[in-house]
Structure formats: C-alpha cells, structure tokens
Amino acid sequence: MDHGNYGHSRPKEKQTNSNYDVPEAVEVLGRYDAEFAKILTKDALKFVADLQREFRSHIKYALECRKEAKRRYNEGALPGFDPATRCIREGEWICAPVPSAVSDRKVEITGPVERKMIINALNSGAKVFMADFEDALSPNWENLMRGQVNLKDAVVGTITFQDKGRNKVYKLNDEIAKLFVRPRGWHLPEAHILIDGEPATGCLVDFGLYFYHNHSTFRRTQGGGFGPFFYLPKMEHSREAKIWNKVFEKAENVVGIERGSIRATVLIETLPAVFQMDEILYELRDHSVGLNCGRWDYIFSYVKIFNGHPDRLLPDRVQVGMTQHFMKSYSDLLIRTCHRRGVHAMGGMAAQIPIKDDPAANEAALELVTKDKLREVKAGHDGTWAAHPGLVPSCMEIFTKNMGNSPNQIATMKRDDAAKLTEEDLLQIPRGVRTMEGLRLNTRVGIQYVAAWLTGSGSVPLHNLMEDAATAEISRVQNWQWLKYGVELDGDGLGVKVSKELFGRVVEEEMVRIENEVGKDKFKKGKYKEACKIFTRQCTSPTLDDFLTLDAYNYIVIVHPVEVSKL
Numbered sequence: 001m002d003h004g005n006y007g008h009s010r011p012k013e014k015q016t017n018s019n020y021d022v023p024e025a026v027e028v029l030g031r032y033d034a035e036f037a038k039i040l041t042k043d044a045l046k047f048v049a050d051l052q053r054e055f056r057s058h059i060k061y062a063l064e065c066r067k068e069a070k071r072r073y074n075e076g077a078l079p080g081f082d083p084a085t086r087c088i089r090e091g092e093w094i095c096a097p098v099p100s101a102v103s104d105r106k107v108e109i110t111g112p113v114e115r116k117m118i119i120n121a122l123n124s125g126a127k128v129f130m131a132d133f134e135d136a137l138s139p140n141w142e143n144l145m146r147g148q149v150n151l152k153d154a155v156v157g158t159i160t161f162q163d164k165g166r167n168k169v170y171k172l173n174d175e176i177a178k179l180f181v182r183p184r185g186w187h188l189p190e191a192h193i194l195i196d197g198e199p200a201t202g203c204l205v206d207f208g209l210y211f212y213h214n215h216s217t218f219r220r221t222q223g224g225g226f227g228p229f230f231y232l233p234k235m236e237h238s239r240e241a242k243i244w245n246k247v248f249e250k251a252e253n254v255v256g257i258e259r260g261s262i263r264a265t266v267l268i269e270t271l272p273a274v275f276q277m278d279e280i281l282y283e284l285r286d287h288s289v290g291l292n293c294g295r296w297d298y299i300f301s302y303v304k305i306f307n308g309h310p311d312r313l314l315p316d317r318v319q320v321g322m323t324q325h326f327m328k329s330y331s332d333l334l335i336r337t338c339h340r341r342g343v344h345a346m347g348g349m350a351a352q353i354p355i356k357d358d359p360a361a362n363e364a365a366l367e368l369v370t371k372d373k374l375r376e377v378k379a380g381h382d383g384t385w386a387a388h389p390g391l392v393p394s395c396m397e398i399f400t401k402n403m404g405n406s407p408n409q410i411a412t413m414k415r416d417d418a419a420k421l422t423e424e425d426l427l428q429i430p431r432g433v434r435t436m437e438g439l440r441l442n443t444r445v446g447i448q449y450v451a452a453w454l455t456g457s458g459s460v461p462l463h464n465l466m467e468d469a470a471t472a473e474i475s476r477v478q479n480w481q482w483l484k485y486g487v488e489l490d491g492d493g494l495g496v497k498v499s500k501e502l503f504g505r506v507v508e509e510e511m512v513r514i515e516n517e518v519g520k521d522k523f524k525k526g527k528y529k530e531a532c533k534i535f536t537r538q539c540t541s542p543t544l545d546d547f548l549t550l551d552a553y554n555y556i557v558i559v560h561p562v563e564v565s566k567l
C-alpha cells in the first residue's frame with residue numbers, strides 16, 4: 001500500500017475536518033455532511049481504527065509477498081500449486097454449513113452502491129444483490145459515503161428515491177434480494193481518512209462502517225441469524241483470506257455475536273488464487289459461502305502475471321471467453337473444489353446488457369447471455385451474476401429449469417472429473433488472433449471508461465457492453481503487452497506491428513471518434529483529455545503498473561477544507 005500524498009488540495013499545514021467527532025489519532029479529510037456524520041460516528045470510526053491498527057502489519061506483509069511473487073513471475077517462474085499445502089488440498093474437511101438464508105443463489109444481480117440502483121437491484125427478482133464498492137464504483141468520497149448511507153437505509157428497509165423528472169418514487173418491494181457487500185481490494189487506500197497519520201485501508205473502511213452500523217438489523221431481518229454477507233475481491237493468496245478471517249473474528253467478538261455469523265464468498269479472479277482455492281476456503285472455513293469465477297479480473301491477472309513472458313500474449317479481448325481452455329479449466333476446478341467443501345460455486349458476469357433501440361441486436365445479446373448461463377449451470381455452478389435487471393428473468397429461468405427444485409447443486413454436481421486438471425490446463429495460452437480493431441477498441445473503451453470513472457461512474461454501458469474497472473484493466477494491460485513486445489496484428493492479414501507511433505496515431509484517431517460519438521459539448525465538459533493522458537501513460541510505461549485505479553485515484557481525492565487560492 002502506498003501511503004503517499006493523495007489529492008489535489010492537500011493543505012500544507014495539516015488541517016482536520018473538525019465537524020466530525022473523531023476518536024484519537026483519526027482524521028477525516030473528506031467533505032463534511034450531516035448525513036455522512038451519522039455513518040462516521042466516533043464509535044464507528046474507532047471500530048475501523050481498531051481493525052486498521054490490529055491488521056495493518058499483516059496487510060503490509062501480504063502486499064510485500066505479492067511484490068515478491070511478482071518478481072519471481074517476472075523472472076520466468078509460473079504460478080502453481082504449493083507443495084507446502086498439499087495436506088490441505090488432499091485432506092477431507094468441509095466448510096461450515098451454508099445458512100438457509102443464502103442456500104438459493106441462482107441469480108445474483110450486481111451494481112454500485114447508488115441509491116436508485118440499490119432499490120432496483122433489491123426489487124429485481126434476483127436471489128442476491130451484490131452491492132459494490134469495488135469494480136463497479138468510482139471510490140470518490142461522495143460515492144463511498146452516500147453508498148454507506150444508502151446501504152444503511154436499505155438494511156433498515158426505509159430506503160426510497162424520488163425521480164422528480166419522471167415523477168416516480170422508488171421503494172422496496174415486500175420480497176427483496178439478500179444483500180451481499182463487496183468492499184474494495186486490499187491494495188486500495190482510503191485517503192480521506194487518516195489513522196495514526198496514514199491513509200486507512202479502503203476495504204477496512206468499507207467493511208468496518210457497513211458491519212458496524214448494520215450487523216444487528218441485518219441478522220434479524222435478512223440473514224435468519226447470520227450475516228452480514230460479503231464478497232471478497234482480488235486476493236492472490238490464502239494468507240490474504242486468513243487476514244479477512246481474523247477481521248471477521250474480531251468484528252464478531254467486538255459486537256458479541258457468534259463466530260461464523262459473518263459469511264463471505266471469495267472471488268477467484270487472480271491467476272495465483274486458482275492454485276489456492278482449497279487453501280482460501282480452509283482459512284475461511286467458518287465464514288465461507290463459496291467462491292466465484294470473477295472472469296474479467298482473472299483475464300486481467302493472466303496478462304499481469306505473465307507480463308514478463310512474451311510467449312504468453314493474449315489475442316483480442318473479445319476472443320478470451322469462458323470456452324478458452326484455461327478459463328473452462330478454472331471454472332471446472334472451482335466447481336469441484338467448492339462442492340467438495342460443501343459451499344457454492346458461483347458463476348460470473350456476461351458482459352452483454354439489454355440493447356434498447358435495436359431489437360435484433362438485443363436478441364443477439366440475450367442469446368449470448370443465455371448460452372453463457374446454460375454452460376455455467378450445466379457445468380455445475382450453483383448460480384450466476386447478472387449486470388442488469390432486464391437479464392434476471394432469463395438467467396433465473398435457465399438455472400431453475402436446469403436445477404429443478406433444488407436450491408443449489410452442491411451435493412449433486414461433484415465434478416470429480418475436474419480433479420485431474422493440471423497446472424498446464426490452468427495456464428494454457430488462450431488461442432486467437434490480434435487485430436487493429438482489437439487495439440482500437442481497447443483504446444476507445446479504456447479512455448471512455450477512465451473518463452467516466454474520473455467523473456464518478458464506475459460502471460458504464462459502452463458499445464452495448466457493461467464496462468467496469470475489471471474490463472477496463474484488460475484493455476489497458478493488453479495494449480501495454482502488445483506495445484511492449486511489438487506484436488504483429490496477425491488477424492488482419494496486413495502484418496502490422498504494434499509500435500509507439502502506431503499507438504499514438506490510434507489514440508489520436510480514437511479521441512476524434514469519441515468526440516464525434518459523445519458530441520463536442522460533452523467531450524469538452526467531460527474528463528476525456530485527462531483520461532487519455534492517464535490511459536496512454538499506463539499503456540506505454542516501461543513497467544506495468546499494478547492497477548489502473550491506483551494511478552487514477554490521485555485525481556479523485558479531494559481533501560477538505562479545500563485550500564483557498566491565494567490569488
């Protein structure tokens with residue numbers, strides 16, 4: 001974690017936002033708001049600070065280990081199963097029984113913690129709503145704190161939203177989806193909250209504030225005595241799961257609830273983590289409700305881990321789907337591992353979303369989603385993700401039809417055949433070709449996504465697909481990889497090699513295209529130029545940055561009170 005200076009308006013003399021009532025050695029540098037103050041209470045901040053103090057050295061160590069592993073991969077090593085933990089992989093043990101409140105997770109809708117979307121998602125007919133502080137959210141202060149306010153209102157059941165333009169009031173139905181919350185990954189700091197002079201760890205802020213304010217109501221009204229429920233992103237090793245387990249135990253102790261109340265599903269979305277699935281479940285065995293195939297970050301991770309391996313270059317992004325051998329192997333092994341340990345094996349997100357103004361294109365998009373979901377349920381997944389309420393009914397139909405009356409397939413789809421999958425299967429190079437259109441699309445989408453992220457939107461529709469931080473990362477690292485190794489665009493039959501000059505031209509042309517598409521006015525008012533600078537810098541940097549959002553985060557930190565210009 002980089003504890004450096006963040007933000008445009010950090011005062012020279014340290015000033016605290018004195019309106020918040022803070023515990024000792026905690027400073028809140030984000031804007032004051034009376035609604036936020038109900039979340040940032042002295043006790044809640046103390047709860048977060050205590051987590052930070054107890055676990056910061058563990059987190060720092062885990063992130064150092066990531067760096068060390070990266071050094072080894074860059075020198076040519078391959079990720080693989082750890083001989084030291086063979087006994088965990090081969091041992092017969094199971095996780096704590098799945099709470100009945102979440103035994104049926106056929107369809108889970110996901111979305112940012114935005115007020116109207118939370119209501120729509122909870123009302124969508126999905127079994128679960130994963131409220132996202134991560135891939136789908138731009139983590140600016142307003143989004144994060146409003147997100148906490150919104151979730152608190154949602155858990156209590158009083159959340160409403162008025163769309164004045166459409167004269168429409170949104171409120172919760174009688175029957176709603178079960179709420180899971182996804183905090184940020186371990187790597188992201190929260191620069192608006194300082195603890196002992198250092199930025200807090202983003203995920204401990206997200207988890208801590210949500211847990212502190214909602215555990216009691218949630219367990220009573222939604223969890224049937226269990227909960228709250230979480231999704232845990234971007235882990236690379238079981239030592240990181242161990243930290244989460246200890247965080248959960250501490251949280252349970254502090255508020256006096258039984259061990260195993262909190263439950264979490266871990267996203268397997270980094271390449272090293274696929275070799276650690278048993279170990280991750282083992283660390284979290286009292287708190288686990290399964291694993292999920294986070295396919296988009298997983299693809300991103302493949303490029304990142306192999307950034308020093310020119311023999312493992314990816315084809316166009318659109319060709320790296322779940323039917324590629326390494327992706328199918330990952331999904332099959334995840335199902336086998338979860339079911340052997342008695343928990344859910346969740347599927348992932350198809351990128352297609354409904355297309356409003358083109359029925360034929362809409363039908364084609366829906367067909368792709370259907371195909372993807374059918375593959376998942378037949379393989380043995382217990383549920384899947386939907387990006388949009390319009391997709392929930394068809395995903396539900398596919399899972400219900402193929403699973404009959406069972407809430408899940410944990411006991412019936414053991415997939416013992418997947419036990420024979422090898423390291424080679426899990427690492428097999430994806431097949432396909434590289435094209436100029438692939439380079440253009442990566443560039444267009446990457447710049448448009450960063451522009452949206454800088455203005456507060458973490459998930460956006462682009463070219464009829466859902467784009468979020470994970471999909472944008474693929475565009476970035478793929479461009480970086482192609483540039484670094486001067487690859488030939490072999491799918492066009494032209495034999496063009498990717499170079500800085502070619503990329504520079506593509507960037508210029510795509511910026512013109514974006515301006516034409518969004519219109520001059522929006523282009524001028526938007527953050528397209530800043531986004532272009534960030535994205536281009538990342539694609540052309542001599543070494544690959546770990547995360548696009550770590551670099552871009554600096555642009556969205558606004559420290560209060562904002563320093564008044566002396567001019």
Ligand SMILES: CC(=O)SCCNC(=O)CCNC(=O)[C@H](O)C(C)(C)COP(=O)(O)OP(=O)(O)OC[C@H]1O[C@@H](n2cnc3c(N)ncnc32)[C@H](O)[C@@H]1OP(=O)(O)O
Nearest residue numbers: 110111117120121135136296349387388459460461466470
């Ligand atoms: C790789 C991963 O991590 S995947 C998980 C993270 N990503 C996500 O969660 C993406 C979630 N999806 C979304 O954010 C959105 O669906 C987008 C940005 C892709 C598309 O958004 P839009 O273009 O606004 O969708 P659209 O205009 O069709 O929305 C229609 C209605 O559905 C609602 N809606 C759309 N998606 C969602 C959602 N995921 N949850 C709740 N409501 C939603 C809209 O709010 C809108 O409501 P309204 O009619 O009451 O005004």
Ligand SMILES: O=CC(=O)O
Nearest residue numbers: 294295296297470
């Ligand atoms: O978080 C999900 C992913 O696919 O990445």
Ligand SMILES: [Mg+2]
Nearest residue numbers: 135294297470
């Ligand atoms: Mg992800």
